[in-house]
Amino acid sequence: xxxxxxxxxxxxxxxxxxxxxxxxxxxxxxxxxxxxxxxxxxxxxxxxxxxxxxxxxxxxxxxxxxxxxxxxxxxxxxxxxxxxxxxxxxxxxxxxxxxxxxxxxxxxxxxxxxxxxxxxxxxxxxxxxxxxxxxxxxxxxxxxxxxxxxxxxxxxxxxxxxxxxxxxxxxxxxxxxxxxxxxxxxxxxxxxxxxxxxxxxxxxxxxxxxxxxxxxxxxxxxxxxxxxxxxxxxxxxxxxxxxxxxxxxxxxxxxxxxxxxxxxxxxxxxxxxxxxxxxxxxxxxxxxxxxxxxxxxxxxxxxxxxxxxxxxxxxxxxxxxxxxxxxxxxxxxxxxxxxxxxxxxxxxxxxxxxxxxxxxxxxxxxxxxxxxxxxxxxxxxxxxxxxxxxxxxxxxxxxxxxxxxxxxxxxxxxxxxxxxxxxxxxxxxxxxxxxxxxxxxxxxxxxxxxxxxxxxxxxxxxxxxxxxxxxxxxxxxxxxxxxxxxxxxxxxxxxxxxxxxxxxxxxxxxxxxxxxxxxxxxxxxxxxxxxxxxxxxxxxxxxxxxxxxxxxxxxxxxxxxxxxxxxxxxxxxxxxxxxxxxxxxxxxxxxxxxxxxxxxxxxxxxxxxxxxxxxxxxxxxxxxxxxxxxxx
Numbered sequence: 001x002x003x004x005x006x007x008x009x010x011x012x013x014x015x016x017x018x019x020x021x022x023x024x025x026x027x028x029x030x031x032x033x034x035x036x037x038x039x040x041x042x043x044x045x046x047x048x049x050x051x052x053x054x055x056x057x058x059x060x061x062x063x064x065x066x067x068x069x070x071x072x073x074x075x076x077x078x079x080x081x082x083x084x085x086x087x088x089x090x091x092x093x094x095x096x097x098x099x100x101x102x103x104x105x106x107x108x109x110x111x112x113x114x115x116x117x118x119x120x121x122x123x124x125x126x127x128x129x130x131x132x133x134x135x136x137x138x139x140x141x142x143x144x145x146x147x148x149x150x151x152x153x154x155x156x157x158x159x160x161x162x163x164x165x166x167x168x169x170x171x172x173x174x175x176x177x178x179x180x181x182x183x184x185x186x187x188x189x190x191x192x193x194x195x196x197x198x199x200x201x202x203x204x205x206x207x208x209x210x211x212x213x214x215x216x217x218x219x220x221x222x223x224x225x226x227x228x229x230x231x232x233x234x235x236x237x238x239x240x241x242x243x244x245x246x247x248x249x250x251x252x253x254x255x256x257x258x259x260x261x262x263x264x265x266x267x268x269x270x271x272x273x274x275x276x277x278x279x280x281x282x283x284x285x286x287x288x289x290x291x292x293x294x295x296x297x298x299x300x301x302x303x304x305x306x307x308x309x310x311x312x313x314x315x316x317x318x319x320x321x322x323x324x325x326x327x328x329x330x331x332x333x334x335x336x337x338x339x340x341x342x343x344x345x346x347x348x349x350x351x352x353x354x355x356x357x358x359x360x361x362x363x364x365x366x367x368x369x370x371x372x373x374x375x376x377x378x379x380x381x382x383x384x385x386x387x388x389x390x391x392x393x394x395x396x397x398x399x400x401x402x403x404x405x406x407x408x409x410x411x412x413x414x415x416x417x418x419x420x421x422x423x424x425x426x427x428x429x430x431x432x433x434x435x436x437x438x439x440x441x442x443x444x445x446x447x448x449x450x451x452x453x454x455x456x457x458x459x460x461x462x463x464x465x466x467x468x469x470x471x472x473x474x475x476x477x478x479x480x481x482x483x484x485x486x487x488x489x490x491x492x493x494x495x496x497x498x499x500x501x502x503x504x505x506x507x508x509x510x511x512x513x514x515x516x517x518x519x520x521x522x523x524x525x526x527x528x529x530x531x532x533x534x535x536x537x538x539x540x541x542x543x544x545x546x547x548x549x550x551x552x553x554x555x556x557x558x559x560x561x562x563x564x565x566x567x568x569x570x571x572x573x574x575x576x577x578x579x580x581x582x583x584x585x586x587x588x589x590x591x592x593x594x595x596x597x598x599x600x601x602x603x604x605x606x607x608x609x610x611x612x613x614x615x616x617x618x619x620x621x622x623x624x625x626x627x628x629x630x631x632x
Contacts, residue, residue: 039379078151107386130186195264196549224387257543258510284552301611302489356459393426421449429589446560492555562610
């Protein structure tokens with residue numbers, strides 16, 4: 001795919017001489033524009049124009065409505081069952097593609113109403129699809145397992161393509177409603193999605209973020225990207241200013257965000273009750289057939305590991321030279337200051353990532369090189385662009401797309417490696433699985449991405465030019481465990497708590513959510529033990545976390561880090577056999593339940609072993625840091 005740079009010239013050469021600044025500045029502007037367009041995704045691979053999207057949308061809408069005609073045909077023959085599922089799959093695949101384009105265009109500039117409306121259209125089509133296929137699960141259940149199995153024996157594609165779908169449908173029998181009930185829940189889909197959409201609009205576009213002047217004179221508007229950057233400042237007064245200003249802005253919307261998150265939580269509880277699950281957690285874990293023991297073992301083991309986390313905070317306090325009390329705003333700056341802050345442009349980040357991931361083997365590296373050479377990424381931060389980073393691999397017949405906000409630091413490079421871990425996972429899955437089995441679980445996905453981050457960090461430690469640089473990257477490795485294992489488990493514990501509050505009939509408000517979150521912040525950060533002081537003003541942090549709208553999503557970051565640590569150690573020590581086990585897990589896509597895929601790779605995520613191994617890894621890194629410090 002050719003790279004494109006589009007320039008809009010106004011009024012011919014005479015006007016250009018007047019409108020543009022001096023030649024050197026003009027050249028700089030054009031170079032910056034070229035850079036921005038080079039790192040901008042090309043959505044024409046999905047649809048050549050917005051008008052083409054609309055045309056396909058209308059056609060797909062008609063096809064979705066036509067699915068209702070298959071009602072009553074499933075039990076007649078294996079061919080009838082296959083024809084209905086095949087039609088359903090074709091519409092679903094196009095729906096994913098439509099949704100991908102709509103979401104990516106909307107995230108380019110959250111202030112463009114037309115693009116936001118297109119995303120709403122895609123959501124409405126998803127609801128329509130559900131409404132016109134609500135009869136499908138009850139009809140399959142009415143056929144009974146014996147008849148379904150007989151049809152599968154007669155028609156092989158009912159196994160190779162639709163085996164997991166049929167197994168899941170039969171397994172969900174106790175939680176499947178009557179035709180009328182399924183229709184009502186399908187129609188409620190648009191409404192239940194709105195809290196997350198409202199949060200996105202507020203957080204990414206309309207919340208009035210403050211502007212601050214830092215100690216070096218830098219003026220910064222503290223949107224989410226800038227907050228993530230400046231909270232790492234080595235100047236403690238700047239960190240306090242950033243925290244006070246940023247969380248002060250969020251505090252002003254505590255009640256609004258409380259209403260939004262409470263509505264989302266109520267929606268999860270409503271769905272769980274309507275489908276006869278014992279609680280919202282059980283409902284959220286059911287699609288993956290995930291044992292509840294995985295979630296609860298994670299929380300138990302993270303709490304058991306808090307002494308190690310508190311050891312880390314005490315080490316951080318000593319290395320930062322903090323006198324008196326350590327504060328919550330002290331957890332982000334590097335513990336080890338280098339003479340020159342590491343700088344990694346996007347090309348440099350890609351080069352180093354390729355070198356770091358050599359242990360995965362040539363197949364993996366070839367896919368990574370291909371992705372780096374194409375316009376699949378929207379990489380640079382811009383005002384009103386969606387914050388954070390993600391990979392969208394839902395367009396099965398196209399390729400993954402990635403959103404980054406690269407700011408040329410180590411964290412940006414690590415994020416790049418993380419999201420490309422997802423992208424290569426997608427490419428491996430789509431190469432080896434049909435559309436119906438390519439959609440893998442987040443439980444597996446995060447192992448793919450976090451494993452890449454770990455290999456990158458190990459590479460940076462190994463290739464450090466001196467002890468000070470080695471200490472810097474060891475410190476970043478420690479921070480990754482804090483942020484991905486302990487912090488995400490804290491989020492998971494909060495998410496469980498707020499759902500249990502609603503299930504118990506207790507009211508939630510923004511203030512109540514802040515109190516619940518504050519209790520967890522204090523426990524995890526050793527407030528009562530004198531390890532760190534938690535300022536109540538910062539306890540509104542819950543309102544900033546978009547993942548709380550994803551329905552028990554965040555726990556998978558923490559479980560995946562534990563699994564990734566074991567995989568990474570095995571790949572480094574065993575070489576190709578361990579790498580193949582890891583890649584086989586990625587190639588499996590959604591062809592089996594993620595807990596079972598993990599077990600085939602030799603890891604039981606319901607046991608304490610992976611989590612204790614990760615905590616032990618954290619202690620070993622601190623041992624290495626302290627040994628290096630002792631020699632200086």
